[in-house]
Amino acid sequence: MRLQLSPEMEAFRDEMRTFFTTQVPQEIRDTIAAHRHLTRDQYVEAQQVLNAAGLAVPHWPVEWGGRDWTPLQRHIWREEMQLASVPEPLAFNTSMIGPVVATFGNQEQKERFLPATANLDIWWCQGFSEPDAGSDLASLRTTAVRDGDDWVVNGQKTWTTLGQYADWIFCLVRTDPTAEKKQRGISMLVFPMDSPGVTLRPIQLIDGGHEVNEVFFEDVRVPAENLIGEENRGWDYAKFLLGNERVGIARVGATKKLIAQAKQHAREVTSGGRPLSEDPRTAARIAELENELLALELTALRVVANSADGKPHPASSVLKLRGSELQQAATELIVDIAGPLSLASFADGGSQVPDWARVATPEYLNYRKVSIYGGSNEVQRTIIAGTILGL
Amino acid sequence: MDFTYDSEQNDLREAVRGLLQRAYGDSERRRQVVATDPGFDEKTWAQLAEMGVLGLPFAEADGGMGAGPVEVGIVAEEMGRVLAPEPFVESVVLAGGLVAAVGTAAQRSAVLGPLSEGSSVLAFAHAEPAARWSPSASAVTATPDGEGWRLTGVKEPVPGGARADVLVVSAVVDGGTALFLVRGDAAGLTRTGYRTHDGGRAANLTLDGTPAELLGEGTADRSADVERAQALARIAYANEAVGAMDTALRTTAEYLKTRKQFGVTLNRFQALTFRAADMYVSLELARSTALWASMVADAGGDVVAAGNRARLQTSRAGRHVGKEAIQLHGGIGVTAEYSVGHYTSRLTAIDHLLGDGDWAADRLAESVDSYPTVDPLGAPYTA
Numbered sequence: 001m002r003l004q005l006s007p008e009m010e011a012f013r014d015e016m017r018t019f020f021t022t023q024v025p026q027e028i029r030d031t032i033a034a035h036r037h038l039t040r041d042q043y044v045e046a047q048q049v050l051n052a053a054g055l056a057v058p059h060w061p062v063e064w065g066g067r068d069w070t071p072l073q074r075h076i077w078r079e080e081m082q083l084a085s086v087p088e089p090l091a092f093n094t095s096m097i098g099p100v101v102a103t104f105g106n107q108e109q110k111e112r113f114l115p116a117t118a119n120l121d122i123w124w125c126q127g128f129s130e131p132d133a134g135s136d137l138a139s140l141r142t143t144a145v146r147d148g149d150d151w152v153v154n155g156q157k158t159w160t161t162l163g164q165y166a167d168w169i170f171c172l173v174r175t176d177p178t179a180e181k182k183q184r185g186i187s188m189l190v191f192p193m194d195s196p197g198v199t200l201r202p203i204q205l206i207d208g209g210h211e212v213n214e215v216f217f218e219d220v221r222v223p224a225e226n227l228i229g230e231e232n233r234g235w236d237y238a239k240f241l242l243g244n245e246r247v248g249i250a251r252v253g254a255t256k257k258l259i260a261q262a263k264q265h266a267r268e269v270t271s272g273g274r275p276l277s278e279d280p281r282t283a284a285r286i287a288e289l290e291n292e293l294l295a296l297e298l299t300a301l302r303v304v305a306n307s308a309d310g311k312p313h314p315a316s317s318v319l320k321l322r323g324s325e326l327q328q329a330a331t332e333l334i335v336d337i338a339g340p341l342s343l344a345s346f347a348d349g350g351s352q353v354p355d356w357a358r359v360a361t362p363e364y365l366n367y368r369k370v371s372i373y374g375g376s377n378e379v380q381r382t383i384i385a386g387t388i389l390g391l
Numbered sequence: 392m393d394f395t396y397d398s399e400q401n402d403l404r405e406a407v408r409g410l411l412q413r414a415y416g417d418s419e420r421r422r423q424v425v426a427t428d429p430g431f432d433e434k435t436w437a438q439l440a441e442m443g444v445l446g447l448p449f450a451e452a453d454g455g456m457g458a459g460p461v462e463v464g465i466v467a468e469e470m471g472r473v474l475a476p477e478p479f480v481e482s483v484v485l486a487g488g489l490v491a492a493v494g495t496a497a498q499r500s501a502v503l504g505p506l507s508e509g510s511s512v513l514a515f516a517h518a519e520p521a522a523r524w525s526p527s528a529s530a531v532t533a534t535p536d537g538e539g540w541r542l543t544g545v546k547e548p549v550p551g552g553a554r555a556d557v558l559v560v561s562a563v564v565d566g567g568t569a570l571f572l573v574r575g576d577a578a579g580l581t582r583t584g585y586r587t588h589d590g591g592r593a594a595n596l597t598l599d600g601t602p603a604e605l606l607g608e609g610t611a612d613r614s615a616d617v618e619r620a621q622a623l624a625r626i627a628y629a630n631e632a633v634g635a636m637d638t639a640l641r642t643t644a645e646y647l648k649t650r651k652q653f654g655v656t657l658n659r660f661q662a663l664t665f666r667a668a669d670m671y672v673s674l675e676l677a678r679s680t681a682l683w684a685s686m687v688a689d690a691g692g693d694v695v696a697a698g699n700r701a702r703l704q705t706s707r708a709g710r711h712v713g714k715e716a717i718q719l720h721g722g723i724g725v726t727a728e729y730s731v732g733h734y735t736s737r738l739t740a741i742d743h744l745l746g747d748g749d750w751a752a753d754r755l756a757e758s759v760d761s762y763p764t765v766d767p768l769g770a771p772y773t774a
């Protein structure tokens with residue numbers, strides 16, 4: 001048992017902190033810190049800065065840009081990135097399709113996709129969920145039928161995050177409708193979003209933003225070489241990918257940043273003639289949330305330390321479940337600190353409401369998603385009850 | 392940061408677990424032991440002494456083992472796992488810890504030697520009916536009497552106060568708090584013991600000109616020493632609570648797998664399994680905090696803040712896990728014959744010794760605006 005980081009890890013943390021706070025353009029970090037949306041170009045610029053320094057895909061195989069770091073190093077890398085308000089490398093690229101191609105793709109696919117994926121020269125989006133296949137993903141109905149050297153894809157995907165920026169999509173499709181188990185008839189195809197027959201339709205969200213989309217496929221022809229791995233093994237790849245999705249999903253650094261901002265805002269808001277930060281009830285609420293977050297961070301450190309053999313620690317479901325709840329609690333706290341100011345969500349020039357209070361409620365509403373995506377919290381409870389408690 | 396135990400620590404855990412399993416693996420045996428005074432098993436106490444457990448945190452020069460808060464946490468967790476009623480935290484960590492921190496070399500060796508050997512049980516007489524989780528004394532006063540002192544006033548509730556051979560008693564001197572050693576058979580000391588709801592024992596101590604020996608040198612205010620010893624005890628209790636919660640959850644999960652209603656076992660009902668999953672989340676978060684707080688104490692970090700953090704987390708978790716363990720069992724959970732309700736009772740008692748969750752949250756709130764973020768990797772941890 002040792003509390004402190006080793007001198008090597010201390011130095012590593014300093015190195016990360018210095019890089020993130022000095023090498024990533026300030027304007028991009030300010031935008032993230034202000035909870036405003038980045039442009040597509042800003043996402044690409046930030047990831048290319050990271051990639052040039054070998055900090056975009058440290059968890060990939062070394063020959064494709066990985067760093068062979070320990071789980072603790074990866075944890076520190078991610079936390080420092082979040083604390084510095086650096087946009088994380090695009091998850092669809094670096095946590096999802098990249099590792100799948102690196103693990104299950106053929107050599108040609110690796111060479112074709114991995115360098116461009118790490119550098120965000122290709123922007124990927126995820127074609128998994130469908131209107132009737134959410135948590136029950138294996139019920140998906142989009143089909144791919146073999147026709148000569150092509151697959152012909154028909155169907156619909158939804159919740160396609162940032163699909164409006166995407167160059168390519170990785171897609172789960174049903175290739176064997178007769179398979180005895182529905183999981184057995186699914187394959188993974190990749191294809192350009194500008195392929196003939198692909199239509200994208202934005203979904204407006206309650207925060208006023210455009211983040212997710214519906215994607216329709218009508219006789220989209222996909223060359224056979226764009227099948228990843230083996231035919232009808234797509235479910236295995238999806239499970240592998242979703243396992244990666246849960247890594248780092250606790251987002252402790254990001255929530256820490258939110259709480260630090262909440263403290264700052266509480267000093268700026270006056271209630272009953274004194275700063276809200278001096279209200280014992282508000283202070284106790286912040287203290288309680290901060291302590292919950294500490295417990296989560298410590299649990300994340302326990303989990304990373306014990307997953308060195310590559311298998312996720314069973315408690316990793318706790319990270320997703322509690323991590324999402326605490327992100328939501330932090331955004332809720334900021335809305336409550338803003339109080340009546342939180343109504344000015346879409347104010348512009350003529351308003352005196354500070355920017356943080358304007359974005360507070362849209363962010364809070366947007367963050368309802370975090371307990372839904374990445375395996376909803378009910379799915380996490382099912383995993384904990386089943387695989388950990390044996391129920 | 393490293394959360395793994397070394398081989399010596401694992402050996403300690405195995406040895407303590409083995410001993411306590413033999414003593415209390417059968418919960419009926421614990422019921423028998425706590426039914427009669429002193430509320431614990433003197434033989435088990437002697438075995439813990441033989442194993443070196445009762446001298447664990449004390450310097451070898453004082454008759455102890457020279458181990459630290461991590462080892463104390465290991466023992467406390469194992470005690471919690473079977474609800475061992477021996478007063479390890481009360482006698483060794485808290486009362487013994489104060490003697491180790493404040494006592495002169497002669498006092499340390501005179502008191503901690505016999506404590507470590509199991510021949511003398513200690514208790515810390517500090518709580519007063521009108522004070523609430525304060526590190527200072529207010530209702531018991533001390534007056535000089537020749538070479539010694541005399542104490543007058545009431546201490547209650549004093550955990551283990553009726554059985555203790557030696558009492559560490561806090562009292563007001565010159566407006567500050569001083570600590571004293573009082574023999575259990577001292578003149579002018581009336582001890583009225585009673586059972587607590589968790590099977591433990593507490594007492595009313597009425598002191599009436601009771602002769603006492605000043606602990607340590609000088610009468611400067613010892614509130615900070617008390618606060619620090621209490622913080623170390625809070626950390627030990629956090630580990631004890633983790634052990635108790637672990638068993639409460641395990642017992643509950645086992646019950647859900649075997650108890651049948653509507654023709655199926657209860658684990659077929661998602662309304663129940665989801666609640667068990669939430670208990671697991673509370674337990675693991677509390678476990679992380681308890682382990683971390685033990686490491687902070689070990690590394691010489693801010694023990695008081697770490698103790699408050701551990702207390703807050705285990706208080707919330709203990710209430711959640713304790714209440715749900717009973718609810719998921721149904722009626723049998725509130726029977727004295729079945730084990731799980733006793734776990735809830737013990738968790739409730741721990742929660743009200745040395746400050747509950749709201750109390751800890753208020754302490755943390757006092758300084759929450761003075762730093763931007765908590766950094767457990769910063770070294771050593773300071774609030």
